[in-house]
Amino acid sequence: MTDQAQLHQQLVDRMMANGSLRTESWARVAEAVPRHEFLRGGFFRRAADTTVTAWEAVHEGDDGWLESCYADESLVTQIAGTIVPEDIRGRITREPTSSSTMPSLVLRMLEDLQVEDGHQVLEVGTGTGYSTALLCARLGAGNVTSVEYDERVASRARAALGHLGTYPALVVGDGLLGHGAGGPYDRIIATCGVRAVPTAWVEQTRPGGLILAAVGGWLGSSELARLMVHEDGTASGPLLGGGVSFMLARPQLPPPLGLLPDLAEGKERETGTGADVLADWTSRFVVQLAVPGAQRVTLRRDGRIEDVLVDVETGSWAAVWWDGGRWLVRQAGPDALWDRVEEQSSRWCAAGAPLLEEFTVTVTPEGQALHW
Secondary structure (H helix, E strand, O other): OOHHHHHHHHHHHHHHHOOOOOOHHHHHHHHHOOHHHHOOOOEEEEOOOOOOOOEEEEOOOOOOHHHHHOOOOOEEEEEOOOEOHHHOOOEEOOOEEEEEOOHHHHHHHHHHOOOOOOOOEEEEOOOOOHHHHHHHHHHOHHHEEEEEOOHHHHHHHHHHHHHOOOOOEEEEOOHHHOOHHHOOEEEEEEEEEEOOOOHHHHHOEEEEEEEEEEEOOOOOOOEEEEEEEOOOOOEEEEEOOOOOOOOEOHHHOOOOOOOOOOOOOOEEEEEOOOHHHHOOHHHHHHHHHHOOOEEEEEEEEOOEEEEEEEEOOOOEEEEEEEOOOOEEEEEEOOOOHHHHHHHHHHHHHHOOOOOHHHOEEEEEOOEEEEEO
């Protein structure tokens, strides 16, 4: 057995042993698709000896390249929307914009999708093409359509899939619009995060079909939702739990913060809801529903740490900090952001602080709603 084959088998065995890969049928699929074929362009590794988040390129043949391809971890494949490993010799400090998701999460999602033989599947977010290849190995390439927003990313995925002799329908475009020409679909799966499940996906899915996507927002908490499409053109279903995290679809990325407001202005008062609600994954998800247009910044100011929420569109903001035994908030703008946070957190706590698995997502032609 070659080093590559051994590493590949070890990855599958680990996923089966720890329960992240749960079915024999998908285990056979995982064994059939070599992940390294989709990472020949390299990836970015977080630099260890720096005080800021920096990335350095790892190229095919470098020490650790093959081992990382078969580690159960996500690997960044693009930075700042255009920069790939072959563009870099050294380090870069910009934000990641594309990655190869950790195999255990990819396979968990594919199992949660509950596909059956003959199903037509739309994948939103081709990425490297690894998850696309897994779908093709399970259903046949003729049953798989995949949409990728970034033309350069799509081209690399097409080449990798072609190298393996796999030819699904690959489309370059805005996946939030789906791909009506290939529908209707039995299943839609998104490998990017969305702030809300698009109504186009519901319209392009057969009644009884399923949509699987990570629903989240600009405060960085997200969760998998699995929705069934109904005869009346609506869809509903639960959050599945597990705290998954995906990069948001590019058209839904937050606007630049620009200059921060003058945090010395605004009305100051005591609050019973502290910034710790922003630290916990579940409570942050709940808060996010109340202030969907807000982004978070953490600052050191006047000798203290302040958590600041800023809504660029409305100009509203709220700064919260701990002041020797009590929480204080100062806020300004047309929307009292922290008032909304307090109200939402109080309602959630009064209901017994239900877990995200107890939430239901509903999508109608008017939009998306979440409730517990």
